[in-house]
Amino acid sequence: MRSGPDSVAIAVVTIFPQLVNAVSEVGVTGRAVDNSVLKLSCVNPRDHTSDPNRRVDDRPYGGGPGMVMQAPPLAGAIAEAEKVNGQVTGAAPLVIYLSPQGEKLDHSLVLELSGYSNLVLVAGRYEGVDERVIEALVDREVSIGDYVLSGGELAAMVVIDAVARQLPGVLGHGDSAAQDSFAGQGVLDCPHYTRPETYQDMSVPEVLTSGDHQAIARWRRQQALGRTWQRRRELLEEGGLSKEDKRLLQQYLDAQN
Ligand SMILES: C[S@@+](CC[C@H](N)C(=O)[O-])C[C@H]1O[C@@H](n2cnc3c(N)ncnc32)[C@H](O)[C@@H]1O
Secondary structure, three states, rough: OOOOOOOOEEEEEEHHHHHHHHHHHHHHHHHHHHHHOOEEEEOOOOHHHOOOOOOEOOOOOOOOOOOOEEEHHHHHHHHHHHHHHHHHHOOOOEEEEEEEEEEEEEEHHHHOOOOOOEEEEEEOOOOEHHHHHHHHHHOEEEEEEEEEEOOOOHHHHHHHHHHHHHOOOHHHHHHHHHHOOOOOOOOOOOOOOOOOOOOOOEEEEHHHOOOOOOHHHHHHHHHHHHHHHOOOOOHHHOOOHHHHHHHHHHHHHHHOO
């Protein structure tokens, strides 16, 4: 069960605010913004440079390919982001630099981040940001996976979406986030079906149309356990199973043979 703030202010430091602002226009995150559960703002480092062409990058010391984001415009933008969020929440900020070198985002890190009401997300571009920004101003580095994106904006949007889903009232149904994969005691979600009842000769599992709520809950739990066993066995090993879970899983595995 999550315990934490009822809303979050997230300020993203980015040279592409139009990209990040898209999350406030659609779906679950859009609703969260409309309901003021998510207060999203962007601060552009280009507004914090003295360069007449608003450049925020320069060549790397020591040579080599690509450009590096400069410290002064980033520092100015981070300070403004902290100020904007501080006015909304009064809480101290957690400054995160999105980086392929950071700790990998998973469900437990999402839950941890959803405990903060003031997040500043720094999206890098080019070859990355001047290391001294990370040393002086960043609390944590977060990666969304072992691959390299062209910029931190998409990674910031992933964090925003995942954190917003955990806030009270953001999802239509109160329990939805708790039933998602990884949330329900570390297991993957069960399969879902909707109308039509038959599609290309495939029927919805009978139990789902039985009206027997206990049987449906048991079937869903069994499917979730079975899927997790087949796709992500290590999650079950980490979580430890109750006697009833073990029985349901065995039944599932027997039915496969
Ligand atoms: C082209 S990348 C720079 C990669 C950097 N040269 C490296 O190899 O560590 C530009 C920016 O994209 C973002 N980024 C790229 N991959 C990411 C990932 N997997 N997770 C989070 N942010 C990422 C970071 O903000 C980074 O500064």
